[in-house]
Amino acid sequence: MSLKNFSELFVDLDSSNSTNNKIEVLKNYFLSNDPIDNSWAIYLLTGKSNKRFISGRYLKNLFSQIYEYPEWLIDTCYQKVGDSAEVITLLLKNQSTTRKKKLSNISLNEILSKTIPDLSKLDEDEKNLQIKNIWETLPEENHLIFNKILTGTFRVGVSIGLITKSISKLINIDEEIISHRLMGNFEPSINSYEFLINKNINLQELNSKPFPFLLANTIEDKIFKNSINDFQFEWKYDGIRMQLIKRSGNVSLWTRGQELVNESFPELVEKMSHIKDDFVLDGELLVWNFKEQIAFDFSLLQKRINRKSPTKSIQIKYPIIFISYDLLEINGRDIREIKLENRRIELEKYFSKWQNKTENNISDIFKICDLIFPKDWPDAATYKEKSRENNTEGLIIKKKTSIYSSGRKKGIWWKYKVNPMQLDAVLIYAKGGSGRRAGLYTDYSFALWKDQELIKFASAYSGLTNIEIKELDKWIRKNTIEKFGPVRSLKPEMVFEISFEKIQISKRHKSGIAVRFPRITKWRKDKKIIDADSLENAYELMKKTL
Amino acid sequence: MKTKEEYLIRYKDDNLYCELADIWIDPSKPVKKALITHAHFDHFTFGCEEYISTRETAILLKERVGDNIKIKTFEYGEEFKVNGINISFHPSGHILGSSQIRFIFADEKWLISGDFKLQKDETCKQYEIVKTDYLISECTFGLPIFKWDESNKIANDISKWITNSPEKTSLLFCYSLGKAQRLLNEISQTNFKGNIYSHGSIHKMNNSYKKLGIDIKDTIKIENKKKIDELKGSLILLPPSLSKGSYLKNFKNIQTAFASGWMSIRALRKRSGYDKGFPISDHADWDGILEVVKRSEAKNVFFHHGDSEALSKFLVEKESINVLVFGK
Numbered sequence: 001m002s003l004k005n006f007s008e009l010f011v012d013l014d015s016s017n018s019t020n021n022k023i024e025v026l027k028n029y030f031l032s033n034d035p036i037d038n039s040w041a042i043y044l045l046t047g048k049s050n051k052r053f054i055s056g057r058y059l060k061n062l063f064s065q066i067y068e069y070p071e072w073l074i075d076t077c078y079q080k081v082g083d084s085a086e087v088i089t090l091l092l093k094n095q096s097t098t099r100k101k102k103l104s105n106i107s108l109n110e111i112l113s114k115t116i117p118d119l120s121k122l123d124e125d126e127k128n129l130q131i132k133n134i135w136e137t138l139p140e141e142n143h144l145i146f147n148k149i150l151t152g153t154f155r156v157g158v159s160i161g162l163i164t165k166s167i168s169k170l171i172n173i174d175e176e177i178i179s180h181r182l183m184g185n186f187e188p189s190i191n192s193y194e195f196l197i198n199k200n201i202n203l204q205e206l207n208s209k210p211f212p213f214l215l216a217n218t219i220e221d222k223i224f225k226n227s228i229n230d231f232q233f234e235w236k237y238d239g240i241r242m243q244l245i246k247r248s249g250n251v252s253l254w255t256r257g258q259e260l261v262n263e264s265f266p267e268l269v270e271k272m273s274h275i276k277d278d279f280v281l282d283g284e285l286l287v288w289n290f291k292e293q294i295a296f297d298f299s300l301l302q303k304r305i306n307r308k309s310p311t312k313s314i315q316i317k318y319p320i321i322f323i324s325y326d327l328l329e330i331n332g333r334d335i336r337e338i339k340l341e342n343r344r345i346e347l348e349k350y351f352s353k354w355q356n357k358t359e360n361n362i363s364d365i366f367k368i369c370d371l372i373f374p375k376d377w378p379d380a381a382t383y384k385e386k387s388r389e390n391n392t393e394g395l396i397i398k399k400k401t402s403i404y405s406s407g408r409k410k411g412i413w414w415k416y417k418v419n420p421m422q423l424d425a426v427l428i429y430a431k432g433g434s435g436r437r438a439g440l441y442t443d444y445s446f447a448l449w450k451d452q453e454l455i456k457f458a459s460a461y462s463g464l465t466n467i468e469i470k471e472l473d474k475w476i477r478k479n480t481i482e483k484f485g486p487v488r489s490l491k492p493e494m495v496f497e498i499s500f501e502k503i504q505i506s507k508r509h510k511s512g513i514a515v516r517f518p519r520i521t522k523w524r525k526d527k528k529i530i531d532a533d534s535l536e537n538a539y540e541l542m543k544k545t546l
Numbered sequence: 547m548k549t550k551e552e553y554l555i556r557y558k559d560d561n562l563y564c565e566l567a568d569i570w571i572d573p574s575k576p577v578k579k580a581l582i583t584h585a586h587f588d589h590f591t592f593g594c595e596e597y598i599s600t601r602e603t604a605i606l607l608k609e610r611v612g613d614n615i616k617i618k619t620f621e622y623g624e625e626f627k628v629n630g631i632n633i634s635f636h637p638s639g640h641i642l643g644s645s646q647i648r649f650i651f652a653d654e655k656w657l658i659s660g661d662f663k664l665q666k667d668e669t670c671k672q673y674e675i676v677k678t679d680y681l682i683s684e685c686t687f688g689l690p691i692f693k694w695d696e697s698n699k700i701a702n703d704i705s706k707w708i709t710n711s712p713e714k715t716s717l718l719f720c721y722s723l724g725k726a727q728r729l730l731n732e733i734s735q736t737n738f739k740g741n742i743y744s745h746g747s748i749h750k751m752n753n754s755y756k757k758l759g760i761d762i763k764d765t766i767k768i769e770n771k772k773k774i775d776e777l778k779g780s781l782i783l784l785p786p787s788l789s790k791g792s793y794l795k796n797f798k799n800i801q802t803a804f805a806s807g808w809m810s811i812r813a814l815r816k817r818s819g820y821d822k823g824f825p826i827s828d829h830a831d832w833d834g835i836l837e838v839v840k841r842s843e844a845k846n847v848f849f850h851h852g853d854s855e856a857l858s859k860f861l862v863e864k865e866s867i868n869v870l871v872f873g874k
Contacts, residue, residue, distance in 0.1 A: 014812070015821055015822040015823075016821060017821055069690075070860070070863065070864075072856075072859070073690065073859075073860060076689065076855075076856045077690065077691045077856075080689060080691065080811065081691060081811055081812075081813065082813050083812070083813070086811075086812055087691060090690075090691035090692075090693065090810065091690055091691060093693040094690055094693050094832070094833065435813060436812075436813045436816045436817055437813065437817075438811070438813040438814075439811075439813065439814070466817070
């Protein structure tokens with residue numbers, strides 16, 4: 001029952017690529033540890049809250065200070081390892097002490113509920129001394145976990161789905177139930193674990209929690225063989241996916257990331273609580289341009305996401321709307337097993353009832369999504385191409401006869417996204433990657449021409465294959481003009497095709513533009529830098545989408 | 547202060563070269579006279595007129611590349627003269643036969659560490675501390691994040707890894723010469739008592755080690771198309787070159803691991819594509835390099851093989867040791 005077991009669990013999960021294997025490992029862990037430690041394990045593995053107690057920088061400085069280690073040396077090591085917690089763990093091996101490892105039997109619970117939270121009660125000197133003390137009395141194999149929890153960087157390749165599966169196997173109850181129990185806040189305690197593994201299903205307890213979200217798959221060619229009439233078409237909004245729940249009079253707003261966000265959007269909670277019926281709605285939250293009846297850019301939504309208790313003026317400046325596209329439960333009746341086309345009828349019926357009967361007007365904050373009716377598949381493609389005009393990302397295609405199951409089930413919902421915008425740009429800077437890409441140059445900056453000059457316009461790090469990354473890394477090392485810390489400026493020689501979703505004016509950037517989700521889609525070895533696009537080409541693209 | 551041209555040993559065409567003796571050390575291109583520190587292929591090239599090495603290295607090399615090379619051999623510690631320079635081989639602890647090479651000329655001592663380690667390894671001679679004025683050291687793992695665990699701990703981890711998955715065949719990738727034999731020696735002292743198979747290239751080296759009097763566990767040479775059930779729960783040693791490509795299709799229900807010092811870093815472990823990494827190396831770790839630098843009493847140190855920037859800076863700042871850089 002100790003931190004040691006959790007460290008072993010981490011090693012086992014980290015060194016397995018097989019899902020079945022991981023499920024087995026998790027099951028065994030749950031079977032052989034205390035409920036309270038299991039509860040913490042789930043809390044950590046699901047990443048419900050990666051609270052950072054101290055920063056990676058702080059950890060490195062502290063180590064440097066305690067053991068009189070040059071900071072530049074720690075930084076050099078960091079470039080190889082890519083993770084502060086791991087660097088310090090590896091360096092600690094050089095500081096082995098003969099002190100008695102009196103923390104060898106410390107439990108995961110004690111570390112997480114006491115040892116670490118207590119640190120924040122201490123003043124800085126005491127805190128540093130205490131961390132040193134823990135390092136020196138904790139067995140070496142637990143250092144990595146401790147440092148990772150401390151810096152809020154604990155992550156391992158385990159999805160919520162995997163935890164769900166292993167608990168479901170452990171107690172032999174449907175995954176959907178476990179998935180539901182794992183939704184939302186999870187406060188680590190004996191009770192929360194016992195609730196999770198309770199073999200009796202109690203609906204009341206599940207009351208405020210959302211249903212597992214049904215996710216869309218990328219469009220597959222085979223869908224085009226079907227009749228267009230088998231499907232429902234909606235715009236794909238670029239907002240926050242949410243379930244809006246009202247049960248027993250209480251409204252709760254849950255994101256797909258399983259966060260309860262009532263506090264960020266009080267005006268929505270307030271308005272919806274006046275509706276008489278109970279319901280669970282699935283939909284998208286957006287900042288809405290009411291004049292033009294289209295969504296504002298996602299960047300405006302970002303102004304609202306992380307702000308709790310927004311002031312009235314913020315609420316007016318960034319007006320939100322909840323656009324619902326599905327009704328999952330109505331007055332206590334779970335209708336997820338009903339066909340989509342019938343759920344849509346219910347949704348429309350209740351929407352018009354609520355619109356007419358509610359004393360306060362809900363239409364300034366809530367609506368149901370409009371449907372699109374393409375004649376045939378080419379027509380659907382035309383709609384998709386037009387999606388940029390109304391600030392959507394394309395279409396969502398849903399099978400009319402489908403039920404609402406959970407996860408990324410195949411053959412139910414598809415996203416039909418508009419083709420990305422592309423520019424050919426020149427690689428001008430590279431930076432060392434972190435985590436699994438440590439030691440390689442994997443973060444790149446790209447530039448476009450402006451007259452005779454190359455102006456940086458985007459940074460991207462995804463899109464190359466591992467082989468290409470290695471090849472490019474070699475090239476980068478040979479073609480560096482200057483080093484600034486971890487960044488290298490490079491001989492302008494390599495051209496890449498950069499794809500992105502959106503382009504807009506930005507005063508913060510020298511180029512005057514900002515692009516969304518830039519990624520590398522092709523290494524254009526066939527192109528010379530003179531063939532790369534100019535900023536003017538970028539402005540053209542922007543005009544087209546305005 | 548000497549100029550670069552006046553050093554007894556210097557870099558020439560990316561290789562270590564002693565002009566006075568017209569002799570090269572582990573050259574990467576054909577030359578007249580080549581001193582070979584050990585029998586790994588990245589330290590050997592075909593086509594030299596004459597090779598000089600320890601007796602063990604010569605035997606291993608011939609096993610690997612055939613009898614068609616001319617090698618003169620010496621025992622450890624035995625001095626020989628080339629153009630008035632006294633040269634001798636000394637154990638470097640890297641693999642069987644591996645050596646450091648010492649040059650003495652006009653009261654000035656030079657030592658080329660070769661690849662070396664200080665850790666325990668029962669399959670070869672322990673590293674010998676040799677005093678010198680100038681030290682040319684390898685620096686493969688020249689950062690303090692590299693700190694090796696005892697090799698029996700790693701062997702126990704390997705043993706546990708195999709026995710915890712009795713339904714699987716465990717493929718352990720490791721270099722055919724040196725690492726494989728060291729692992730066999732260590733693993734035979736653990737609780738794992740199942741069958742051990744080895745790939746042809748490893749099997750051959752095992753036999754060479756045995757001929758040279760090193761007692762290592764017998765392994766079964768792995769044949770293609772073995773019955774899957776037969777391999778369940780056993781260990782197979784394979785060279786890393788087989789980890790990618792179709793070879794693995796010969797097996798079912800496997801788990802893979804790589805034994806290498808680089809596996810101490812999680813990012814590299816993840817990127818390697820193996821299920822598991824066992825950090826065990828035949829090179830010195832940071833402390834090992836520092837210890838050799840200190841105990842050799844060298845006043846001047848050069849590094850080659852690996853990124854030595856940090857190690858050099860550290861020695862200059864913290865230990866006040868004169869670290870020199872070879873001109874290319």
